[in-house]
Amino acid sequence: MSLLVTGSIGIDTVSTPFGQADAVLGGSSVYFAFAASQYVAVRLVAAVGADFPPAFRDLLESRDIDLRGLEVRPESKTFRWTGRFEGAMNEAETVAVDLNVLAEDAPPVPPEFTDSETVFLANTHPTLQRALLGKLSGPKLVVCDTMNLWIETERESLLETLRLVTGVIINDAEARALTGAVNLIEVGEAMLELGPEFVVIKKGEHGALLVTRDEPVAVPAYPTKAVRDPTGAGDSFAGGFLGYLSACGNHRGESLRSALVRGTVAASFTIEDFSVDRVKDLAREEVDERVGRFLDMLRIE
Amino acid sequence: MSLLVTGSIGIDTVSTPFGQADAVLGGSSVYFAFAASQYVAVRLVAAVGADFPPAFRDLLESRDIDLRGLEVRPESKTFRWTGRFEGAMNEAETVAVDLNVLAEDAPPVPPEFTDSETVFLANTHPTLQRALLGKLSGPKLVVCDTMNLWIETERESLLETLRLVTGVIINDAEARALTGAVNLIEVGEAMLELGPEFVVIKKGEHGALLVTRDEPVAVPAYPTKAVRDPTGAGDSFAGGFLGYLSACGNHRGESLRSALVRGTVAASFTIEDFSVDRVKDLAREEVDERVGRFLDMLRIE
Secondary structure: OOEEEEOOOEEEEEEEOOEEEEEEEEOHHHHHHHHHOOOOOEEEEEEEEOOOOHHHHHHHHOOOEEEEEEEEEOOOOOEEEEEEOOOOOOOOEEEEEEOHHHHOOOOOOOHHHOOOOEEEEOOOOHHHHHHHHHOOOOOOEEEEOOOHHHHHHOHHHHHHHHOOOOEEEEEHHHHHHHHOOOOHHHHHHHHHOOOOOEEEEEOHHHOEEEEOOOOOEEEOOOOOOOOOOOOOHHHHHHHHHHHHHHHHOOOOHHHHHHHHHHHHHHHHHHOOOOOOOOOOOOOHHHHHHHHHHHHHHHOOO | OOEEEEOOOEEEEEEEOOEEEEEEEEOHHHHHHHHHOOOOOEEEEEEEEOOOOHHHHHHHHOOOEEEEEEEEEOOOOOEEEEEEOOOOOOOOEEEEEEOHHHHOOOOOOOHHHOOOOEEEEOOOOHHHHHHHHHOOOOOOEEEEOOOHHHHHHOHHHHHHHHOOOOEEEEEHHHHHHHHOOOOHHHHHHHHHOOOOOEEEEEOHHHOEEEEOOOOOEEEOOOOOOOOOOOOOHHHHHHHHHHHHHHHHOOOOHHHHHHHHHHHHHHHHHHOOOOOOOOOOOOOHHHHHHHHHHHHHHHOOO
């Protein structure tokens, strides 16, 4: 199924215990698109400013990412984020943020994209998420992310968005904040009551939990020492998950379980290096090989 | 293989968001023994005072637990612990502790137990752990736990114990404190350098990680909403793990992986109720059925 993602494109400056990267390509839709494009062509809807480096555009074009929905605004600047990870690198500390184009109108959806069947609404204002959905002719599988800011300040609007989506991919702290529950299965079940058919709760280095009307499914993170920069792990997870699901053409239980593993492995590659350095030339064979190793690890007698 | 455990027996008072239990049976060796006795007979070496209720002795005797190593000291009192879990119940807060018999000499090993082949040294002073080992005629598989107190105050003695054991089962915070590493695979590898052939790092609700000279193995916790009291989860994990391994008669890679699952499931039962309430009558069939469901969850295509 055709896959559309809308979200941020950023120029990031990130420091971790393993180094620093200055003014590199980032943003939720970018990480998502690199991961998802392992499985299907990705239609990107996002805005950047006049300062967006041509080299970044080249990077995106080098994968199967359709940039007809990339709006370049000559009077504006690209979203910029400066962040830092310390210690166990479980949480990013935002040092500076310039919303720039993200504070303006949402980018338009090109006519060629309105028939998209799978849609990922990366974290943004829930009203904008719904506005985008309203421009599509009838998507079959819609998944969204969100963040604490909207949970706290735009709860009613967020609940309206949740009534429209097929699934949610959200991190554990946000999901707890949204529902008020503590146990993550209860958190997931409370979210199902809000509309979605499935909820994936991301737990960072601790893996992910899938909650549906069937039995919950927990998977660990891919065990690795090679962690240099966790930026984009969550959006890469979503990209691997939804790219795979889009290629499956359904979201039945078995497909969702396999997609969990695809998301897990996508994140494991992204965090091995800064920005998209590890995934920009990543071959599908390498992805499949790691998926195979992960599944073998879990296949216990 | 015959299995011996030495550790604490306690009279616990525990409160959680789901209720309170006053003066109930607890202690590391107790939780271990209930879990391990699903797989093999357990030889218990521990001390209690004159206040140890006969009903608690009956509880232990109702399982396959050999109490010839249970020393009752008429002039002493049983170890008592009062603790509290709040919120996500990830960590116990100790409200009060009376060491009582635990502050005295270690209990003797009865002659009938000196030929034990598998040994679990639950958390205690590392010098006492070695003293017990010295009384055995040649155990084949020795596993220990420890805690922050010994890591901070008895590091040299602890390192001496670690040189003598086959494996370690330890929680994530303690393992990080011991090694100074952050990434848990690096933590495990640093511990392998200290002597053991395998290290199991317990992550509570996030599952467990096995580190050996081969590839690391991560498993999630058993996903459950039924969590009333996490007390004893770690010792139950160790009991399920080592009881199963002892029944296997080897600690090869495949056995260790299966043992991880047995430990995970043992913990999942213990936390469903206070003290040993959930596990005191637990049938092996129920254990195997849950193991089967967990393995099915992890068997992804």
